[in-house]
């Protein structure tokens with residue numbers, strides 16, 4: 001059984017501050033009303049907002065439970081810690097929003113996935129009491145009338161979900177600004193925005209997938225199994241960057257498929273498969289290495305059409321994965337990523353192929369940090385050698401690119 005634990009992603013902003021009235025109940029009374037809304041939905045995904053109104057005694061903690069009617073699953077939540085087991089979901093308060101006064105409300109939100117239909121749940125319970133919109137005593141009859149408190153005179157504050165806007169943790173604001181300013185000054189002769197072939201441009205042009213061609217710059221042979229392992233590793237590593245964006249600031253994709261559409265080799269006999277699942281380019285030597293067909297490459301066709309690609313536009317490739325025997329370190333850019341073939345093959349099952357992750361960061365515009373360090377940051381994957389995983393700072397630098405480029409794509 002699948003069991004996922006999800007926590008609020010980012011900036012913690014207090015919600016539903018108490019309304020300043022203390023009522024001592026003679027007996028606990030419980031009651032609640034839940035509003036569930038889906039303000040946005042797209043193919044296979046949705047954002048939901050949930051508002052709980054506490055009609056009973058003041059709560060110091062809450063746990064909302066429900067069942068999804070049509071197989072939905074939650075991918076990211078904010079202002080609640082969400083656990084899911086099958087269709088059963090429980091959302092518990094964060095440290096900052098557990099207290100809910102009588103007649104006050106608290107809200108949280110999440111992004112989810114569905115396959116065919118997205119039927120909203122209709123029955124909810126708070127701390128085990130089904131929300132009926134009325135109040136029931138939970139510990140015997142009250143000896144006095146249930147306390148009533150005037151409803152708040154202003155609407156409870158709601159926290160916008162991180163799906164919109166820009167809300168990095170406060171300690172990252174300054175270093176992120178330093179990085180962006182530095183990039184604006186140094187990229188493309190001071191014309192960062194004039195460059196139109198960042199990974200972002202490529203991914204958005206495809207509406208959400210990436211195609212690769214492998215430049216096999218080695219005399220070693222490759223089995224079909226190794227070919228498929230390389231593809232799987234690419235998909236897994238790519239997902240680490242793409243997951244940074246899911247649900248953030250109108251990012252339109254929940255899942256970015258990575259396909260390998262071609263292989264380039266010196267000698268066809270090195271590739272030990274006979275199926276036609278990938279296009280194979282033989283002995284097209286550029287930069288002293290096998291190159292995939294240039295009419296199929298995004299780098300050579302930045303207008304995004306591929307009229308002379310032998311396999312057609314569907315076999316165009318956005319990035320090259322250039323694997324070079326005996327190559328130490330790496331290189332990355334809008335053309336793709338280059339790392340040592342021995343390194344990559346040795347890391348196929350690694351959780352983090354960190355040199356590759358760093359180079360893929362470059363494809364999406366992220367800079368190197370050889371000669372300076374943003375304030376307060378020591379270690380992150382784009383500072384080569386200082387981290388082997390994508391850190392929170394890396395994630396926000398990545399999101400900052402989307403913040404600055406998204407208007408290009410109509411977001």
Ligand SMILES: [Zn+2]
Pocket residue numbers: 358359362367368384
């Ligand atoms: Zn680098």
